[in-house]
Structure formats: structure tokens, C-alpha cells
Amino acid sequence: ADEQPEVACSDTLRSLKEASHYLVDLLQPVAFPTETVYGLGALALDSAAASRIFSTKGRPPDNPLIVHVSSSLMLHSLLPPNFILPPSYELLIKHFWPGPLTLLFPSDPTLIPSIITANQPTVAIRMPSHPVARALIAISNTPLAAPSANSSGKPSPTRAEHVLRDLDGKIGIILDGGPCEVGLESTVVDGLREDGDIRILRPGGVTVEAIEQVLRDGASDGARIPKVLVHRRDFLDDTIEQAPTTPGMKYRHYSPSVPVTLLWTTSSPPSGVEPVTPAALLDSVKSLVVGRSVKVGILAPADSSLLQLLLADSTVTWHQYGLGSKSEPSITAQRLFDGLLTLEKEGVDIIMIEEVGEEREGLAIMNRVKKAAGECRWVSMA
Numbered sequence: 172a173d174e175q176p177e178v179a180c181s182d183t184l185r186s187l188k189e190a191s192h193y194l195v196d197l198l199q200p201v202a203f204p205t206e207t208v209y210g211l212g213a214l215a216l217d218s219a220a221a222s223r224i225f226s227t228k229g230r231p232p233d234n235p236l237i238v239h240v241s242s243s244l245m246l247h248s249l250l251p252p253n254f255i256l257p258p259s260y261e262l263l264i265k266h267f268w269p270g271p272l273t274l275l276f277p278s279d280p281t282l283i284p285s286i287i288t289a290n291q292p293t294v295a296i297r298m299p300s301h302p303v304a305r306a307l308i309a310i311s312n313t314p315l316a317a318p319s320a321n322s323s324g325k326p327s328p329t330r331a332e333h334v335l336r337d338l339d340g341k342i343g344i345i346l347d348g349g350p351c352e353v354g355l356e357s358t359v360v361d362g363l364r365e366d367g368d369i370r371i372l373r374p375g376g377v378t379v380e381a382i383e384q385v386l387r388d389g390a391s392d393g394a395r396i397p398k399v400l401v402h403r404r405d406f407l408d409d410t411i412e413q414a415p416t417t418p419g420m421k422y423r424h425y426s427p428s429v430p431v432t433l434l435w436t437t438s439s440p441p442s443g444v445e446p447v448t449p450a451a452l453l454d455s456v457k458s459l460v461v462g463r464s465v466k467v468g469i470l471a472p473a474d475s476s477l478l479q480l481l482l483a484d485s486t487v488t489w490h491q492y493g494l495g496s497k498s499e500p501s502i503t504a505q506r507l508f509d510g511l512l513t514l515e516k517e518g519v520d521i522i523m524i525e526e527v528g529e530e531r532e533g534l535a536i537m538n539r540v541k542k543a544a545g546e547c548r549w550v551s552m553a
């Protein structure tokens with residue numbers, strides 16, 4: 172996990188140095204690519220610099236930030252001197268760092284400003300794998316706090332142009348590293364409790380299945396294999412709002428300025444949701460506008476039978492954005508936020524997203540979709 176990032180061309184190096192100057196000398200935030208989503212970075216160990224992240228995003232101050240490091244030396248410089256890594260963390264770091272996994276550590280208040288942790292006793296840390304992210308941290312030679320580089324409540328940016336459209340005029344530099352490979356934010360994990368179990372506070376780029384496998388395969392003989400506990404969130408279920416799994420989870424999130432409807436097709440929907448036929452669904456959508464054909468953005472797997480059925484209605488102006496095939500949730504994850512932001516830019520009246528299975532990346536996908544959607548409809552195909 173400690174190899175040096177590769178910085179190939181001198182243009183890249185010049186951009187990195189300029190961005191680093193902004194961060195370190197001017198204490199200004201900079202947008203940069205990571206493998207998950209674009210981040211809005213600032214010096215993690217400087218309260219004034221970090222506070223600019225909150226003002227730029229309009230982020231509530233009780234939502235703590237993730238600290239990004241580029242080496243294990245940098246990680247250990249942030250930890251309390253007497254802290255010993257739990258065995259589960261050794262395994263998770265070995266397998267998933269650098270990469271889309273964030274771990275909670277005890278926070279040393281003499282080191283980590285309280286603005287970063289929002290006064291939690293823990294600090295969230297991750298080592299990104301994107302070479303530009305790691306080079307920027309390494310050149311700046313100090314950890315960077317970075318939430319996703321979007322205004323609070325909006326979908327996270329997965330391309331430099333998403334950041335530009337959202338934060339233009341508010342930030343001085345956006346480093347363009349192309350589209351993000353993972354497309355959803357990191358998995359946030361708490362493995363600090365006495366019981367040794369792993370709690371998934373936010374599902375993300377590293378799947379629960381992959382974490383379970385690593386803990387199973389890596390367990391030493393006779394040792395108890397830690398359980399992986401996931402809080403599944405139901406649509407319209409506000410228990411999580413009363414006991415948020417991460418402070419950030421209680422906020423409405425990922426919503427473009429266009430209304431988003433989640434289309435339930437396979438699993439049983441929450442109680443109180445009545446089934447509609449595809450025809451009735453389309454009738455209600457058409458009634459949203461008068462005097463012209465309704466523009467509907469649709470995000471669905473290419474092999475969805477509901478999609479084929481809906482697209483057959485040519486009185487609707489369809490804006491289709493493909494999410495790959497049902498068997499490849501990692502592609503759906505990569506395309507979800509770009510789909511929401513692309514359809515929003517195209518000026519659709521409403522965005523409909525078809526449910527995906529909650530296996531593998533599907534868990535994180537549905538976590539984001541349920542938060543983006545203002546309503547859900549149960550489409551009965553029978």
C-alpha cells in the first residue's frame with residue numbers, strides 16, 4: 172500500500188503543483204478525482220482550510236469529513252500513539268487499501284481538528300487508489316479532508332464537468348482525471364467496537380460480500396470470524412433518521428433538481444404502496460405537463476423487460492440512460508450518478524429509476540437511489 176503513485180507527464184505534474192499550492196499556501200479547497208467520486212479537498216489538519224469545505228458545499232457542520240492519506244506512514248501519524256490496529260483492520264487494509272474503503276479510528280483531539288470529526292470520538296480515514304488523488308496528497312505532504320465535490324444534497328460528481336457545473340465560481344481549481352471508475356462513494360466501516368464485529372455505516376464501493384470473504388479467508392486458526400452488520404434502509408422508513416448510521420445518513424441526498432421516482436418491480440414494496448400497471452404509471456406521468464409531450468428520463472438496465480414495455484409508448488419523449496446489464500452491478504454503480512446528472516442537464520420533467528437487486532454493488536446503489544427518490548411506485552407487470 173506504500174508504493175509511490177506514478178506521475179507520468181509534466182503537464183500533470185505542473186497541475187498537481189499548482190493545486191498543491193492552492194491547498195497548502197492559500198488554504199483554499201481544490202476538486203480532484205478519486206476512484207469513487209470527485210472530492211473537494213482541503214488540509215485536514217487546518218481548521219480554517221477545512222471550514223472552507225463546509226461553506227463551499229453548504230454542508231451542515233454536524234456531518235464529519237473523511238481524511239485521505241497517501242501512505243501508511245501518514246495514517247499512523249494521525250493515530251493516537253497507544254492505538255493498536257484491530258486484526259480485522261489489518262486484513263481490510265491489506266486487501267482494500269488503496270481503494271474505496273473508509274475506516275473509523277479513534278480520534279486524537281490534539282491532532283485532528285474538531286471541525287473534521289464534528290466532535291465525534293472517531294475520525295474516518297481512507298487511502299484512495301486514484302493516482303492523481305494520491306499524488307496530490309503526497310506532493311502536499313499532508314492529509315486532505317475531502318467530501319464529495321458537490322453542493323450538499325446533490326448527486327456526487329463522477330466527472331470533472333459535473334463539478335464545474337455545480338461549483339463553478341466557488342472553487343479555483345478542478346483537476347480533471349476523467350470519469351471515476353467506481354462511481355459510488357467509499358464503504359464506511361466501524362470495526363472499533365468491543366465485540367470485534369464490523370459495522371457497515373455506509374455501503375459503497377467495497378461490497379459486503381468482499382469484506383466477509385476477506386475476514387473469513389484471513390481468520391487465524393480457531394479465532395472467531397467477525398460478523399459484518401449491515402443496516403438495510405427501507406424506503407419511507409425513517410428509523411435510520413432517528414439512529415443515523417453515519418451522521419451524514421440523516422440528510423436528504425443525491426437529489427437532482429428534477430423529481431425522481433423509484434420503480435419497484437421485483438421485491439415486495441413497503442406496506443401502503445399500491446401496485447400500478449405500466450399503462451397507469453405512464454398516464455400519471457403524462458399528466459405532469461400540459462400542451463406538450465412529457466420528457467421522461469429513464470435509468471434502467473438494458474435487459475429490463477419493464478424498460479422495453481415503457482419505451483413502446485411513443486407519446487412520451489424518452490431520454491434513456493443505460494445502466495449496463497442486470498448481471499453487472501459494478502457498471503450500474505459506475506453510471507448511476509452520471510445518469511442522474513446527465514438527465515437533469517437534458518432538462519427532463521421527471522427521472523424514473525428501476526430498482527436493482529441488493530446483491531454486491533446493488534446494496535450501495537439502492538442506498539443512493541432510495542435517498543434520491545422522492546416517491547416510489549410499485550409497477551406490477553402481471
Ligand code: TXA
Pocket residue numbers: 205207208209210211234235236237271273275288291293294295299317318319320355356357358359372373416417418419420
Ligand atoms: O468515496 C468517498 O468516500 C468520497 C471521496 C471524495 O473520497 N468522499 C465522501 O465524503 O463521500 P462525504 O463527506 O460525502 O461522505 C462522508 C461520510 C458521511 O456519511 C459522514 O457522515 C461519514 O462519512 N463520516 C465521516 N466521519 C465519520 C465518523 N467519524 N463517524 C461516522 N461517520 C463518519
Ligand code: MG
Pocket residue numbers: 318319327
Ligand atoms: Mg457526499
